[in-house]
Amino acid sequence: MPVSDDVDATPTAPEGPALPINELFASLQGEGRLVGVPSTFVRTSGCNLRCWFCDSYHTSWEPTHAWMAVDEVAEEVRARGPDHVVLTGGEPTIHGESFDLLDRLAGDHHLTVETNGTVVPPEGTPIDLASISPKLASSTPTPDRTPEAAREIGDGDASDDDADLASDWTERHEENRINVDALATLVERYESQLKFVVTGREDMSEIVDLVDRVRDAASVSVPDDEVLLMPEGQTREQLAETRTTVAELAAEYGFRYTPRIHVDIWNDAPET
Ligand SMILES: C[S@@+](CC[C@H](N)C(=O)[O-])C[C@H]1O[C@@H](n2cnc3c(N)ncnc32)[C@H](O)[C@@H]1O
Ligand SMILES: Nc1nc2[nH]cc(C(=O)O)c2c(=O)[nH]1
Ligand code: SF4
Numbered sequence: 001m002p003v004s005d006d007v008d009a010t011p012t013a014p015e016g017p018a019l020p021i022n023e024l025f026a027s028l029q030g031e032g033r034l035v036g037v038p039s040t041f042v043r044t045s046g047c048n049l050r051c052w053f054c055d056s057y058h059t060s061w062e063p064t065h066a067w068m069a070v071d072e073v074a075e076e077v078r079a080r081g082p083d084h085v086v087l088t089g090g091e092p093t094i095h096g097e098s099f100d101l102l103d104r105l106a107g108d109h110h111l112t113v114e115t116n117g118t119v120v121p122p123e124g125t126p127i128d129l130a131s132i133s134p135k136l137a138s139s140t141p142t143p144d145r146t147p148e149a150a151r152e153i154g155d156g157d158a159s160d161d162d163a164d165l166a167s168d169w170t171e172r173h174e175e176n177r178i179n180v181d182a183l184a185t186l187v188e189r190y191e192s193q194l195k196f197v198v199t200g201r202e203d204m205s206e207i208v209d210l211v212d213r214v215r216d217a218a219s220v221s222v223p224d225d226e227v228l229l230m231p232e233g234q235t236r237e238q239l240a241e242t243r244t245t246v247a248e249l250a251a252e253y254g255f256r257y258t259p260r261i262h263v264d265i266w267n268d269a270p271e272t
């Protein structure tokens with residue numbers, strides 16, 4: 001989707017600290033332990049990974065954004081009202097200015113950061129909930145697992161351009177998707193949830209193994225109820241195919257299940 005209509009489409013960065021903003025909107029937190037809480041979402045553009053199923057295509061595969069000064073983002077957030085703010089992307093932690101924004105908002109707001117867990121914020125960065133979604137092998141793009149396939153564009157066979165684009169990122173995504181030290185630091189420093197996107201039973205051994213590695217590396221405990229399984233799916237129809245399996249896996253393994261209520265309610269509409 002294009003840059004949010006509500007975001008001033010400044011083509012170049014303004015003077016001073018600024019962020020590439022894809023959309024800024026008020027909605028309900030749709031995922032995780034704060035599901036249902038009215039929240040303002042700030043979605044930065046740009047990502048260091050390329051999940052083939054990324055539901056925010058215009059922040060990763062084809063980044064689209066307006067530039068907004070950090071001050072302007074903070075003002076917009078205040079104007080929207082909700083106490084809860086969700087900083088997401090793209091990958092918000094690849095922009096140093098995201099941490100300036102969190103500093104600006106701290107105190108007056110509850111700050112959730114949605115992150116893939118590959119980058120550690122500078123020490124002292126105020127975050128009330130680190131919502132960490134480490135990326136599994138099943139997220140890696142390949143000629144068969146492409147962004148067009150995820151969005152069900154075309155006849156089911158990837159176009160040559162789409163397959164080439166996906167293969168250009170296979171290695172880089174695979175190399176960078178897991179950083180156990182970063183995950184351990186995040187869970188040590190912040191209230192956290194580990195929110196895995198699950199495509200099927202095949203993902204479970206990797207989840208169990210990764211949770212064990214984070215537990216070994218971290219000096220704090222990571223209880224099972226901070227490990228969340230979330231069904232993969234960008235649309236209601238796709239979620240309908242994965243959610244029962246994922247819910248049953250959560251019950252079987254003793255992890256938590258999280259729905260994606262915004263998709264159930266608003267499907268894949270922008271600014272929801
Ligand atoms: C677009 S990402 C942005 C934040 C960060 N880059 C990350 O991946 O955590 C926001 C959330 O959506 C999840 N997500 C993205 N595509 C998804 C899909 N097709 N099905 C389920 N969850 C998805 C991510 O795992 C993450 O929890
Ligand atoms: N309603 C709603 N809840 C969300 N929780 C995390 C989201 C995200 O994209 O990071 C998200 C989102 O895109 N919409
Ligand atoms: S890490 Fe997050 S934003 Fe980046 S491609 Fe994956 S789901 Fe999309």
Ligand SMILES: [Mg+2]
Nearest residue numbers: 055056088272
């Ligand atoms: Mg989302």
